[in-house]
Amino acid sequence: MDRLSDKYLRARKIPSTACSGCGLGQAHKAMVQAIDELDMKVNDIIWGTSIGCAGRQTFATWNGDNFAGTHGRVYAIARGLRLAIPPEMKIVLTVGDGDAFGIGLNHLLHAARSNTQMTVLVCDNLGYQSTGGQFGWTTPQGVVTDSSPYGMSEPNWVQPEMDVLNVIKAAGATFLARHVSMDGRALVDTCKKALQNNGFSLVHCVFPCITNFGKNALGSRNAVNMFNWIKNHAAPLGEEEENPEIFWRTGIHYDASNSRTEFSESLREQTAEIQRRYKDEGSH
Amino acid sequence: MKRFLETGNFAITEGAIMAGCRLFAGYPITPATEIAEAMSAELPKVGGYYVQAEDECAAMHIAVGAAAGGMKTMTATSGPGYILYADPYGWAIGCEIPMVVLNSQRVGPVSGITGAPGQGEFYNSRYPTQGGNYETIVLAPNSAQEAMELTVEAFYLSERFRTPVTILADQLITDGLEDISVPETDEEKEAMGLRFMERKVHTGPEFYPPSDEIDIPPVVLGKGTGAMCSDWTPTEEGYDIETVEAQHKHSYRMIYKIRNNKDIISRYETLFLDDDPDIIVAAFGTPSRTVKTAVKKAREKGQKIGMIRPKTLWPFPDEAFSRKSKYLSVELDYDGQMVREVQRAAPSESEVHFFGKCGELPTVAELHETFDKLLNGESLSRKGWEREAW
Numbered sequence: 203m204d205r206l207s208d209k210y211l212r213a214r215k216i217p218s219t220a221c222s223g224c225g226l227g228q229a230h231k232a233m234v235q236a237i238d239e240l241d242m243k244v245n246d247i248i249w250g251t252s253i254g255c256a257g258r259q260t261f262a263t264w265n266g267d268n269f270a271g272t273h274g275r276v277y278a279i280a281r282g283l284r285l286a287i288p289p290e291m292k293i294v295l296t297v298g299d300g301d302a303f304g305i306g307l308n309h310l311l312h313a314a315r316s317n318t319q320m321t322v323l324v325c326d327n328l329g330y331q332s333t334g335g336q337f338g339w340t341t342p343q344g345v346v347t348d349s350s351p352y353g354m355s356e357p358n359w360v361q362p363e364m365d366v367l368n369v370i371k372a373a374g375a376t377f378l379a380r381h382v383s384m385d386g387r388a389l390v391d392t393c394k395k396a397l398q399n400n401g402f403s404l405v406h407c408v409f410p411c412i413t414n415f416g417k418n419a420l421g422s423r424n425a426v427n428m429f430n431w432i433k434n435h436a437a438p439l440g441e442e443e444e445n446p447e448i449f450w451r452t453g454i455h456y457d458a459s460n461s462r463t464e465f466s467e468s469l470r471e472q473t474a475e476i477q478r479r480y481k482d483e484g485s486h
Numbered sequence: 487m488k489r490f491l492e493t494g495n496f497a498i499t500e501g502a503i504m505a506g507c508r509l510f511a512g513y514p515i516t517p518a519t520e521i522a523e524a525m526s527a528e529l530p531k532v533g534g535y536y537v538q539a540e541d542e543c544a545a546m547h548i549a550v551g552a553a554a555g556g557m558k559t560m561t562a563t564s565g566p567g568y569i570l571y572a573d574p575y576g577w578a579i580g581c582e583i584p585m586v587v588l589n590s591q592r593v594g595p596v597s598g599i600t601g602a603p604g605q606g607e608f609y610n611s612r613y614p615t616q617g618g619n620y621e622t623i624v625l626a627p628n629s630a631q632e633a634m635e636l637t638v639e640a641f642y643l644s645e646r647f648r649t650p651v652t653i654l655a656d657q658l659i660t661d662g663l664e665d666i667s668v669p670e671t672d673e674e675k676e677a678m679g680l681r682f683m684e685r686k687v688h689t690g691p692e693f694y695p696p697s698d699e700i701d702i703p704p705v706v707l708g709k710g711t712g713a714m715c716s717d718w719t720p721t722e723e724g725y726d727i728e729t730v731e732a733q734h735k736h737s738y739r740m741i742y743k744i745r746n747n748k749d750i751i752s753r754y755e756t757l758f759l760d761d762d763p764d765i766i767v768a769a770f771g772t773p774s775r776t777v778k779t780a781v782k783k784a785r786e787k788g789q790k791i792g793m794i795r796p797k798t799l800w801p802f803p804d805e806a807f808s809r810k811s812k813y814l815s816v817e818l819d820y821d822g823q824m825v826r827e828v829q830r831a832a833p834s835e836s837e838v839h840f841f842g843k844c845g846e847l848p849t850v851a852e853l854h855e856t857f858d859k860l861l862n863g864e865s866l867s868r869k870g871w872e873r874e875a876w
Contacts, residue, residue: 214725245710253717262714262725267707269554269581270716270726271547272573278544279551279577285509285535286555287708309547312540469535476530 206234210244211263218259223416223425225409225432226259228383229325232407233294236393247292248283252276252306255332255411256298256325264294274306277313280320284466292397293319299326302404303339303359303366310404314375317401318465323393324404327411328419335414339366342435342449345419360449367406367455376401378456382436383409384429385452392454399459400467408432408450488668494630494660495520498588498653499528500668501637502560504675505682507586508534509559511548513541513567516600517657518590521562542567546574546587550650553578553585554715556685556706558641562588564657566597568607568614575650576615579622579740581715582694584644584685584704586637587614588653590660591771591818593845602845603656603772605818611654612800619737621744623751624652624800626770630664636797638680643751645683647743648694648704654799656818658772658847688713693724696735698742700750744801753797754806758785763792765860766809768828769816770796773847777816780853791857799824804831812837812860816853818844822874839866840874 207216211234220226237247249264251257253273261270271279280293287293302310302324313320329338329347336349340360344353359366360380367378377399381389389407396403410416410428417423420431435449442448490496498521502510510529512522526536535552539545542563549559563571568589578585593599594606611624623643627633633655640651669675675682686703688694689711694702705713705724714724719733744751757778759766769777774795784791794806807813810833815825817840825840832838841848841856859866866874 248707251716258718258726261716261718266710266712268714268716268724269707270718271551272577272717275543275547275573275577278539278547279554281537281544282509282511282548282551282553282559283555283707284551285537286552286557291708308540309544312544469537473530473533473535477533480531 206231206238209238210234210265212265215263218263220255220259221413223410223412223423224255225383225429226255226325226327229323229389229407229409230260230263230296232389233296233323233393235390236397239390240394240397242292242397246290247294248287250276250280250293250295252295252297252301254298254300254330255327256296257301258332260296274301274304275309276301277306277309277320277322281313281316281318281465284318284320285469289467289470292321295320295322297322297324299324299328299340300330300338311370311373314370314373314402316465317374317376317462319400320402321396322404324406326406326408328408328415331411331414335418347418348414362451370404371456374402374462375404375456376458376460376462377403379454380406380450381408381452382432382450383407384433388453395454395457395459400464401460401462408436487674488670490666490668491663492630492666493520493663494633494655496524497630497634497666498562498637498660499524500666501634502586502641503528503532503534505638505641506558506684507560507641508532509537509549509552509557510534511537511539511545511559511561513539513545513563515542515564515567517592517661518562518564518588521588521660542570543573546571547577549585550574550578550583553583554581554705554707556687556708558584558685560586560588562590564590564592565594565604565607568610572615576617577717578650579615579620580717582648582704582740583650583715584648585650586640586644586653587650588637588655591654591656599845601657601661603658603818603847604844605656605771605823607654608799608817608819608823611652614652619733620740622652622800623647623649623744624654624798626654626797626799627659628771628774628795630659630662630666633659634666634668635678635680638682642681642683645685646700646750647747648702649744654771656771687711692722693720694722694739696722696739698739698746700743700747748801751798751801752803752805754803755795755797756793756806757781758792759794759809761790762809763790764812765791765814765857766811767791767793767814767816768796768824769793770799770824771818773816773818776847776850777853780850780857783850784854784857789857789861802827802831807831808833810836812839814839814841814856814860816841816848818842820844841866
């Protein structure tokens with residue numbers, strides 16, 4: 203165990219049961235490091251997760267309070283939880299690409315609309331990998347998966363003309379970023395900014411799945427091969443030019459941190475005002 | 487005591503707030519919309535929150551999420567929304583989180599008839615989510631007044647049993663305008679038989695022991711206890727695990743905390759059972775009121791007819807059906823649902839019959855015709871229906 207693990211994570215769950223060569227730990231660690239650099243304590247955060255590789259491998263790793271919700275519904279659970287917990291506590295969610303951009307997208311958009319504080323780290327392994335490797339909503343076009351044996355024919359949510367981050371931005375999110383898991387320092391800095399927004403923050407982070415995606419799409423379970431493949435298809439925002447080989451435009455896509463009132467804060471204020479009014483009038 | 491001429495929806499809201507409900511999450515649906523409206527008006531006055539969700543699936547998840555954070559919460563819907571609760575029901579049952587769900591049944595399947603009463607979710611309420619390995623608690627009021635009282639009881643039971651408790655009402659109960667008495671003092675509440683329990687916090691860090699114990703406080707997130715709850719099979723500490731041994735322990739608790747403490751839950755009303763009646767009629771919810779009138783009038787005619795009205799549908803009050811008799815289950819569905827439980831619970835030599843209607847109540851005349859047929863040993867099958875059809 204390293205210093206961050208000792209300070210924030212449960213010995214029982216670290217190392218996780220992720221496959222050898224999985225990049226999820228890079229994304230996970232970046233968030234924990236961001237928390238540490240912001241000098242936050244274990245009990246400042248409730249850590250929620252969902253289904254699939256991202257949910258299963260990060261559930262109950264946090265040494266404080268943990269929950270794992272139903273597939274795609276954690277954004278709704280978090281909206282309720284947000285009203286019950288102290289306002290200064292933060293909710294961090296580690297979820298998969300299927301969860302955030304597939305089954306849970308409607309709930310996620312409503313969490314963004316209401317600007318409910320939650321820092322959503324979408325750990326994207328480019329499809330449904332824990333079920334064996336089917337295509338998802340960020341799987342690059344043409345790629346072979348277990349459910350696209352002739353190549354993925356559908357467009358996806360990271361194509362520039364239909365970037366899911368634009369959809370979530372239009373829905374009202376106040377912080378949006380995209381990275382690949384090997385972004386290191388830049389990813390940690392982004393996570394710090396995401397955590398400092400008292401509102402809806404989402405960090406989309408692509409990470410390599412060697413076991414299924416690597417095998418199917420790249421024809422190899424060589425980890426270095428896939429790490430390089432992801433790196434070669436990513437470029438910082440503004441540097442991608444018109445290169446069709448760049449799938450992931452990395453960096454902060456939108457930062458309107460703390461520009462809109464947070465959902466629970468506004469509901470708490472309105473409720474307090476109504477309660478005062480009816481107390482003064484002495485009526486119920 | 488405050489007196490109102492109001493709807494069941496109003497009465498339910500009064501009961502919930504009295505029981506400590508401070509968050510209601512809902513989605514507009516006939517005939518439960520007025521509960522959401524009343525909650526949106528009343529909850530802020532007592533420091534509570536109304537949240538309107540994008541769909542019923544989210545509504546119940548929001549309510550369970552807040553309950554997991556230590557609040558007393560509720561949601562309400564009708565059939566088409568109730569099926570969208572399947573997902574969060576599973577989470578609440580599996581994580582053992584207390585909350586209250588109300589279903590004002592209308593006519594189904596699917597959207598069916600929106601503003602008319604049905605009872606098609608009798609079995610749905612027993613198995614509101616997939617996977618089995620659990621028992622549920624379901625209460626069935628037959629008036630606005632009783633809807634208020636059973637709402638209070640639902641909150642009480644949910645806290646003691648760490649599980650979502652369902653109130654299975656129908657359109658006539660929630661929409662119907664009736665005389666309602668709302669107690670104000672502790673004495674009035676006690677005289678009405680209302681029971682209350684505050685939310686307590688499980689101090690963790692472990693989850694729950696593999697036993698049928700009740701009154702263990704539920705896990706609460708945000709209290710710094712290191713709490714864990716998930717949709718997966720838990721270890722005794724709350725970690726996720728995939729072993730049949732852990733699933734056995736988890737299932738045992740979810741089933742037997744309710745089965746072995748049924749006496750705390752079970753409620754039913756009986757009428758004219760002491761003289762070995764020739765027919766015992768079973769009914770719950772609104773139709774039980776016309777049944778009661780029909781049974782009383784039949785008695786005046788000298789017919790020996792009795793009645794059982796379950797107020798708890800699940801666990802089903804088998805003990806109420808221990809007499810050998812001719813049973814008649816009267817329900818607001820054509821397929822016959824509760825009748826199957828009556829058949830199972832009644833002594834094997836009993837005859838069990840079914841009278842079904844949907845969207846409107848059976849009339850006293852229809853019921854009397856049915857009683858006469860049964861007393862004469864005639865078949866109840868109706869024209870166009872090959873059998874009693876269940």
